[in-house]
Amino acid sequence: MLTDHAKLLRFFAEMKKVTGRKKLQKMIFILQACGVPFQEKYQFHIYGPYSEELTLRMEELCNLGFIHEEKEEKSNYAQYIYEITDEGIDFLYQIQPDMPDFANKAKLLQQESSRFLELTATMLFFRDLTKQEVEKKVHDVKPKQNYSATEMDRAWSLIESISHHQLPDNKQMH
Amino acid sequence: MTYKNEKLNEVKVFKDPVHRYVHVRDRVIWDLIATPEFQRLRRIKQLGTSNMTFHGAEHSRFNHSLGVYEIVRRIINKFQDKPHWNNAERLLCLCAALLHDLGHGPFSHSFEKVFKLDHEQFTQKIILGDTSVNQILEKVEPGFSQKVADVIGKTYADQLVVSLISSQIDADRMDYLQRDAYYTGVSYGHFDMERILRVMRPIDDQVVIKSTGMHAVEDYIMSRYQMYWQVYFHPVTRSAEVVLSKIFQRAKYLYENDYLFKLEPTHFISFFNEQPSLDEYLKLDEAIVFYYFQLWQEENDDILRDLCERFMNRRLFQYVDFNPNQQMQQVMKLTKLFHEVGINPDYYLVVDSSSDLPYDFYRPGEEEERLPIHLQMPNKELKELSRHSDIVEAISGKKRTDHKLYFPEDFLNELPQSDKVKEIKEILYGQGEVEYVD
Numbered sequence: 001m002l003t004d005h006a007k008l009l010r011f012f013a014e015m016k017k018v019t020g021r022k023k024l025q026k027m028i029f030i031l032q033a034c035g036v037p038f039q040e041k042y043q044f045h046i047y048g049p050y051s052e053e054l055t056l057r058m059e060e061l062c063n064l065g066f067i068h069e070e071k072e073e074k075s076n077y078a079q080y081i082y083e084i085t086d087e088g089i090d091f092l093y094q095i096q097p098d099m100p101d102f103a104n105k106a107k108l109l110q111q112e113s114s115r116f117l118e119l120t121a122t123m124l125f126f127r128d129l130t131k132q133e134v135e136k137k138v139h140d141v142k143p144k145q146n147y148s149a150t151e152m153d154r155a156w157s158l159i160e161s162i163s164h165h166q167l168p169d170n171k172q173m174h
Numbered sequence: 175m176t177y178k179n180e181k182l183n184e185v186k187v188f189k190d191p192v193h194r195y196v197h198v199r200d201r202v203i204w205d206l207i208a209t210p211e212f213q214r215l216r217r218i219k220q221l222g223t224s225n226m227t228f229h230g231a232e233h234s235r236f237n238h239s240l241g242v243y244e245i246v247r248r249i250i251n252k253f254q255d256k257p258h259w260n261n262a263e264r265l266l267c268l269c270a271a272l273l274h275d276l277g278h279g280p281f282s283h284s285f286e287k288v289f290k291l292d293h294e295q296f297t298q299k300i301i302l303g304d305t306s307v308n309q310i311l312e313k314v315e316p317g318f319s320q321k322v323a324d325v326i327g328k329t330y331a332d333q334l335v336v337s338l339i340s341s342q343i344d345a346d347r348m349d350y351l352q353r354d355a356y357y358t359g360v361s362y363g364h365f366d367m368e369r370i371l372r373v374m375r376p377i378d379d380q381v382v383i384k385s386t387g388m389h390a391v392e393d394y395i396m397s398r399y400q401m402y403w404q405v406y407f408h409p410v411t412r413s414a415e416v417v418l419s420k421i422f423q424r425a426k427y428l429y430e431n432d433y434l435f436k437l438e439p440t441h442f443i444s445f446f447n448e449q450p451s452l453d454e455y456l457k458l459d460e461a462i463v464f465y466y467f468q469l470w471q472e473e474n475d476d477i478l479r480d481l482c483e484r485f486m487n488r489r490l491f492q493y494v495d496f497n498p499n500q501q502m503q504q505v506m507k508l509t510k511l512f513h514e515v516g517i518n519p520d521y522y523l524v525v526d527s528s529s530d531l532p533y534d535f536y537r538p539g540e541e542e543e544r545l546p547i548h549l550q551m552p553n554k555e556l557k558e559l560s561r562h563s564d565i566v567e568a569i570s571g572k573k574r575t576d577h578k579l580y581f582p583e584d585f586l587n588e589l590p591q592s593d594k595v596k597e598i599k600e601i602l603y604g605q606g607e608v609e610y611v612d
Contacts, residue, residue, distance in 0.1 A: 001505065001509075001524075001525050002498055002502075002525055002527070004529075005498070005527075005529075041292065043294065043328065044327060044328045044329050045328060045545075046328075046333060046545045053529055055537075056528060056529035056575070057527075057529040059529075059575050060527060060528060060529050060575040060577075063575045064497070064498055064499045064575075065499050066499065087499055091498065091499065091502060094502055094503070094506065095502075125329075126329075137329065140329075140331040141329050141330075141331065143331075
């Protein structure tokens with residue numbers, strides 16, 4: 001009962017503060033792809049994997065007073081900052097969702113920029129392809145981002161360090 | 175003439191109540207419509223359980239798929255002479271439009287949730303797998319099926335092509351809003367599509383709207399908003415979805431616990447094991463699901479029998495509004511009390527939230543989440559719709575969410591009226607007025 005909401009609250013309880021909707025979207029996707037049982041369904045959108053279900057659930061958590069959302073006006077866009085509230089912590093305590101410990105993985109992701117997480121999430125979205133195919137696909141679907149080989153290598157390293165499973169041979173880092 | 179460019183001797187038309195006629199001239203499109211995989215969509219309702227609320231809503235995914243194809247065909251006709259449009263992508267767009275919902279199964283929403291499936295993955299598998307659809311697409315040119323799959327999956331390099339099928343103002347939404355309004359009989363899904371098609375402009379990798387067409391787009395956004403709350407998220411339809419999900423959940427549970435069904439549920443077994451093959455997936459349509467529901471009304475398991483009887487005879491759950499922040503402890507208490515009076519709360523006490531039915535409201539594109547609708551101003555500058563339209567700004571700023579608690583009131587009334595039953599009723603009725611599903 002509302003377990004999926006509680007799982008997200010657990011994420012915010014670990015993170016304390018998450019800055020940016022795009023970052024939040026990509027962090028949850030990457031963790032899910034690495035085996036953390038978040039249930040939100042993702043589709044590929046113009047800026048990479050995106051979950052409407054996650055957006056709606058966040059709106060619910062904010063409306064319920066479990067998450068505090070703060071809007072910051074930037075030069076040409078608005079940025080949102082999310083923090084769990086005391087009521088959110090109380091609710092989480094009542095539900096106690098069954099989840100593995102993912103705090104270290106999430107904290108690794110939190111340090112990264114949303115641009116880099118967009119790249120990592122996009123690469124993971126195509127994880128059934130070979131390494132070469134993934135990199136070509138990233139350039140095809142994100143020509144404007146102009147990701148460098150160094151960024152891709154770093155993304156592969158990050159994926160390897162947070163994955164439960166070893167990557168296929170053709171995706172091992174050298 | 176190559177198969178790719180082959181035309182029928184004359185334009186074939188399908189009579190359609192929404193677009194009047196659906197026109198087909200390309201041999202490829204004609205052949206795709208005739209495949210078993212596409213014909214299967216006749217046996218999948220577009221709106222799942224909405225016909226429990228709006229009895230006219232019996233239209234199928236077949237109708238909708240033809241409708242999306244027709245809208246894209248009309249858009250392309252208007253784009254032909256416009257800069258930025260590459261007419262070499264025409265057939266690809268038409269095929270993607272026609273096939274975009276090919277992987278939908280019966281009652282997709284509840285079914286996918288319980289059996290952990292994704293119809294979009296099955297759309298990809300049908301297009302790329304060993305199917306008649308794949309054979310036709312590969313006959314167009316080797317690799318063409320992958321291009322169609324990429325457009326539908328939104329991972330095709332030319333995002334302008336993708337945006338015709340999937341964007342904030344796309345052929346998919348323009349068809350289902352009008353079609354669902356028509357078949358449900360409601361008055362709020364209508365907007366001036368012809369006007370919108372006239373003011374659409376291809377610019378680089380997106381379709382923008384000439385600013386003079388803003389009011390037609392406002393109507394379309396209002397239609398999305400109203401159809402969501404009035405039709406797609408109707409509480410009675412949600413009640414039917416709750417009962418349906420619980421049937422699938424119970425049947426799966428029984429299978430996993432070696433229950434002996436009176437007739438082995440052959441068509442469901444791979445779904446219970448969460449590993450259906452493409453062939454097994456394609457065999458399951460609504461007729462098959464209803465066949466089992468009919469049988470399961472005679473089963474020995476009380477819960478499965480009762481839930482199927484409820485669904486088949488539209489004896490749905492009642493509901494009260496519920497605030498998880500203030501009332502979660504009461505729900506915990508209710509769960510305990512339900513157990514104590516012999517009603518299994520796993521099946522008969524259900525919280526349903528607005529996020530359980532994801533539906534994309536229009537949102538301005540903060541932080542590059544998704545590409546918003548852009549208006550092209552007279553000086554060619556692009557402006558995000560809600561920054562220019564007070565109506566759209568008002569709707570997109572309003573974040574309405576909702577939670578309901580569903581339960582079978584008839585069960586409670588049939589029980590001996592003990593203190594525990596009285597306490598259950600006090601808690602439930604203390605949540606607010608009980609809403610009756612009739």
